[in-house]
Amino acid sequence: MSLQPHRLSVAPMMDWTDRHCRSLHRALSRRALLYTEMVTTGAVLHGDRERLLGYDPGEHPVALQLGGSEPVELAAAARIGEDLGYDEINLNVGCPSDRVQSGRFGACLMREPELVAECMAAISAAVRVPATVKCRIGVDDQDPEESLFRLVDLCAQAGVETFIVHARKAWLKGLSPKENRDVPPLDYPLVWRLKRERPRLSISINGGIGSLDEALEHLQHVDGVMLGRAAYHTPAILGEADRRIFGAAGPDVGPFEAVERYRPYMADQLGRGVHLAAMTRHMLGLFHGRPGARAWRRILTVEGVKPGAGLEVLDRALEAVRPVAAPELEQMADAGA
Incomplete structure (x- = not known):
């Protein structure tokens, strides 16, 4: 297993990155870090865990992404994830859907960085595996230079060392979740600057990255790249990832x-x-x-x-x-x- 799993990862995507998708992606790359779809704390604590959280042992390294904003519930859900063998517990602070907002989790938490830090402190205290954050650079009329850095700094004080940043704002009113993946402009340099000014943290970048060539360019500035739709719609690109991104020997997987x-x-x-x-x-x-x-x-x-x-x-x-x-x-x- 790579010592730098975040160097390339496949984004958690609702209705897409289920256990079957992840097993296909693992057939293409042995080293890329894979993520579950977001699972809410309520579903983890009260739902069908085999259906929601079951996975094939061959998927490792694989991370569980949680949705929630109650520290006690997040800690309990994180413990369940760790007990099931997940390699990382990730908190969703980036999803802009209406359902997520009504549940007070996802991108709307960018407005409550203190609460996010409290949640991450609870998760970190509950598990031994890494606890990480996936966030946006801001929401609505926030100044990304203020919102992103404040969220990261508070979570870092709570013990978080790894952040995956979708380099777009989320507009919680006026744009659909689909539009939020394309319409708000990308600000890659801001994420690069975050890494430059917070060098001790592991920073991965996400959003609009369509190829391994682009990923390699970003890796000149940050620690990791997360691919989303490109990995899903053209999964064969993952067959080159172990060699090109991780430097592994051996032929690509066709x-x-x-x-x-x-x-x-x-x-x-x-x-x-x-x-x-x-x-x-x-x-x-x-x-x-x-x-x-x-x-x-x-x-x-x-x-x-x-x-x-x-x-x-x-x-x-x-x-x-x-x-x-x-x-x-x-x-x-x-x-x-």
């Missing part, structure tokens, strides 16, 4: 190898009654930009949702993108194809 690595997990889950589409929906972008990618998506989307669909659907989809063998190319050339 899409075909990733499918073969993921296949035993899929077979196991099918045997447990999981529907094929619950897993293949995360694979649709795996062959993005390659010949046959559209047919790959179509077969998985249309055939994968049918009752009883199994790995034979995956095999049919693979045939649509499998490279043409050299003898076939020669035959095509002889035929004037």
